[in-house]
Amino acid sequence: MSDPLLRVEDLHTQFNTTRGTVHAVDGASFTVDRGEIVGILGESGSGKSVTARSICRLEDPGQIVDGTVTFDGTDLTTADESALRRIRGSDISMVFQDPTETLNPVFSVGEQIAEAVRIHDTEKRQRLLDFLGVPLFRNRSAWSDAHERAIELMDQMDIPNPESRSSAYPHEFSGGLRQRAVLAIALASEPSLLIADEPTTALDTTTQADILRRFRTLRDERDLGILLISHDIGVIAQTCDRVVVLYGGQVMESGPVETVLTEPAHPYTRTLLSCSVRNSDPGERVRSAEGSPPDPLGGHEACPFADRCQHATPTCREGRIPTTELDDGHRVACVEAPLDASAESPHRQAPPMPDGGAERDSL
Amino acid sequence: MNGWKLARRLATMLVVLFGVSVLTYGLIFVTPGDPARTILTQQMGGQTPSQEAVEQFRAAKGLDDPFPVQYARWVGNAVRGDLGQSYYSDQAVTAMIATRLPNTIALGVASMLVAVAIAVPAGIASAVEPGSQTDYAAQFGALVGVSMPNFWLGYLLIIVCSLWLDLFPVAGAGGLEYLVLPALTLGSGMAAVIARLVRTAMLDVLDDAHIRTARSKGLRERIVVYKHALRNALVPVVTIIGLQLSYVLNGAVVVEVVFQRPGLGTLLVDAIFARDYPVVQGVTLLIGVIFVVTNFAVDLTYSRLDPRIDFGGEPT
Numbered sequence: 001m002s003d004p005l006l007r008v009e010d011l012h013t014q015f016n017t018t019r020g021t022v023h024a025v026d027g028a029s030f031t032v033d034r035g036e037i038v039g040i041l042g043e044s045g046s047g048k049s050v051t052a053r054s055i056c057r058l059e060d061p062g063q064i065v066d067g068t069v070t071f072d073g074t075d076l077t078t079a080d081e082s083a084l085r086r087i088r089g090s091d092i093s094m095v096f097q098d099p100t101e102t103l104n105p106v107f108s109v110g111e112q113i114a115e116a117v118r119i120h121d122t123e124k125r126q127r128l129l130d131f132l133g134v135p136l137f138r139n140r141s142a143w144s145d146a147h148e149r150a151i152e153l154m155d156q157m158d159i160p161n162p163e164s165r166s167s168a169y170p171h172e173f174s175g176g177l178r179q180r181a182v183l184a185i186a187l188a189s190e191p192s193l194l195i196a197d198e199p200t201t202a203l204d205t206t207t208q209a210d211i212l213r214r215f216r217t218l219r220d221e222r223d224l225g226i227l228l229i230s231h232d233i234g235v236i237a238q239t240c241d242r243v244v245v246l247y248g249g250q251v252m253e254s255g256p257v258e259t260v261l262t263e264p265a266h267p268y269t270r271t272l273l274s275c276s277v278r279n280s281d282p283g284e285r286v287r288s289a290e291g292s293p294p295d296p297l298g299g300h301e302a303c304p305f306a307d308r309c310q311h312a313t314p315t316c317r318e319g320r321i322p323t324t325e326l327d328d329g330h331r332v333a334c335v336e337a338p339l340d341a342s343a344e345s346p347h348r349q350a351p352p353m354p355d356g357g358a359e360r361d362s363l
Numbered sequence: 364m365n366g367w368k369l370a371r372r373l374a375t376m377l378v379v380l381f382g383v384s385v386l387t388y389g390l391i392f393v394t395p396g397d398p399a400r401t402i403l404t405q406q407m408g409g410q411t412p413s414q415e416a417v418e419q420f421r422a423a424k425g426l427d428d429p430f431p432v433q434y435a436r437w438v439g440n441a442v443r444g445d446l447g448q449s450y451y452s453d454q455a456v457t458a459m460i461a462t463r464l465p466n467t468i469a470l471g472v473a474s475m476l477v478a479v480a481i482a483v484p485a486g487i488a489s490a491v492e493p494g495s496q497t498d499y500a501a502q503f504g505a506l507v508g509v510s511m512p513n514f515w516l517g518y519l520l521i522i523v524c525s526l527w528l529d530l531f532p533v534a535g536a537g538g539l540e541y542l543v544l545p546a547l548t549l550g551s552g553m554a555a556v557i558a559r560l561v562r563t564a565m566l567d568v569l570d571d572a573h574i575r576t577a578r579s580k581g582l583r584e585r586i587v588v589y590k591h592a593l594r595n596a597l598v599p600v601v602t603i604i605g606l607q608l609s610y611v612l613n614g615a616v617v618v619e620v621v622f623q624r625p626g627l628g629t630l631l632v633d634a635i636f637a638r639d640y641p642v643v644q645g646v647t648l649l650i651g652v653i654f655v656v657t658n659f660a661v662d663l664t665y666s667r668l669d670p671r672i673d674f675g676g677e678p679t
Binding site: 056058085086087088089090093094096097098101102103104105106107108115116119120126128131132169171182185189 | 572577578582591670671
């Protein structure tokens with residue numbers, strides 16, 4: 001079996017704060033292959049974004065303390081800054097959450113796309129004065145080529161009137177257009193992996209659907225590997241081939257989207273699904289999960305979900321939970337897994353709470 | 364930029380200039396000392412002038428007219444480019460200013476260059492590694508720069524660089540060598556203020572999400588800092604540089620006296636001591652005008668620096 005495009009193994013990223021060490025990513029492992037969209041699903045604070053940034057080594061001020069990130073045969077955790085820079089924006093591109101914030105407000109959209117093109121074709125040396133646009137030092141023809149390519153990319157992203165729009169500034173674009181411009185920047189270098197961190201969270205529903213459709217097209221047409229990070233089960237369900245459920249910096253469950261979302265084997269995945277509006281009957285109150293996400297301070301020597309779990313047993317609190325493979329790529333980190341099929345997802349009936357916690361409807 | 368706003372700004376400028384001219388002209392009348400007596404005493408070699416001589420002087424210079432009349436005459440002439448004549452030399456004030464102004468402009472420009480050349484790199488170095496030794500060193504330097512009085516630094520530089528090391532002339536005006544020490548003296552104080560602002564503004568911008576985007580594109584850190592971050596940090600920095608221009612003109616008074624440079628500052632100080640009203644008024648008015656015009660120019664640069672700023676407004 002050939003190596004996957006991206007393999008993250010036992011990744012640990014920590015932040016040293018005045019309160020202590022925060023274990024933001026606590027031993028996560030997963031892979032992304034060419035031509036597939038892998039979703040990372042989790043609540044706020046589950047370590048999704050830090051995982052994404054750690055892959056590109058943009059985890060600062062956090063530190064990767066253990067584990068490996070292998071991209072196309074290169075271990076990124078040990079690569080030096082110049083090697084990383086050649087990979088960043090060239091083989092791995094990133095799209096971040098809010099396109100209002102992620103585009104530089106003082107440069108035109110065309111310039112920002114052209115810059116991404118230009119970085120790609122001058123891999124050896126990026127000269128400061130060339131990029132600052134100091135007339136004598138700027139390679140005029142290379143930049144005008146880059147601007148032409150930028151217009152082409154804007155056109156591919158269906159940004160209307162790309163010629164005139166390229167000299168417009170980000171604040172003159174709508175949210176959806178901005179995110180398309182961000183995508184154009186990301187695709188300027190023809191990457192093989194795209195990491196999208198909550199790319200649609202700041203967008204309205206129709207714009208969201210448009211961006212997600214573009215991801216699927218990119219996967220099919222360019223054989224692009226995409227890592228899509230989201231807290232929204234709906235987004236993951238419509239877009240991804242495989243999903244990794246993250247909680248407390250650890251992988252709870254992973255596998256093909258249909259399997260994980262229709263036959264969840266982990267109690268946490270079930271809780272997430274039961275809280276989704278889509279799984280509630282009309283008129284029924286939408287559930288919310290009892291308790292709050294675990295304090296990542298100090299890490300977990302046990303299952304991070306144990307305190308909120310209805311199925312928790314003493315074993316859950318006694319050490320790392322081994323991952324078991326249920327069937328073809330469906331893995332779950334739970335001592336109780338696979339859960340009894342009769343143990344319904346909690347919103348259908350409320351099973352007794354072992355830790356005395358009461359389930360509660362959200363208001 | 365839109366024409367309406369521009370017109371409104373220009374109108375505001377006129378109001379401010381009117382205020383400046385009233386204050387300039389009016390304050391002189393509040394200051395103690397009678398120019399007629401002071402000047403005549405000096406012209407007569409220390410003898411007390413006769414009452415007729417004083418009255419004659421007053422009548423000749425129009426000092427007997429009520430304030431509004433005097434003011435209107437002065438403004439009327441000023442608009443036509445005539446700021447009156449010195450009580451002493453009968454030389455036109457505009458001509459006196461014209462000979463001194465180039466020296467002060469040279470000092471202002473040179474000290475501003477010194478300030479920016481020190482402050483921007485120092486502020487950036489601080490912001491890139493907050494809490495580092497570089498940062499502490501730069502901040503300590505800024506504290507010293509802010510607290511050190513100009514005249515003291517000026518004399519210190521004269522003693523060390525001119526008297527001991529014999530590198531630069533002690534005083535006077537002329538070639539570039541005369542400009543070095545005054546510009547350093549005046550520039551270092553401004554550098555301190557600007558450096559602290561550059562640091563704060565850069566720290567703010569470096570946290571923005573678009574900086575992460577720039578890094579994730581694979582840009583070199585230097586380009587991220589000097590292109591993407593600095594350009595965003597420039598609006599407050601340009602504002603403070605514009606405001607520092609008033610500091611240049613104030614500071615020039617002290618620095619020009621210390622270094623014996625014939626400039627607007629020395630002209631003003633001499634005129635104040637001699638109660639040479641037309642000169643004091645002319646120079647003060649000019650300083651006021653320069654200040655107002657500079658602020659206007661700074662406002663104009665905002666919309667060039669940050670496309671979100673419509674002329675004279677806040678970012679949308």
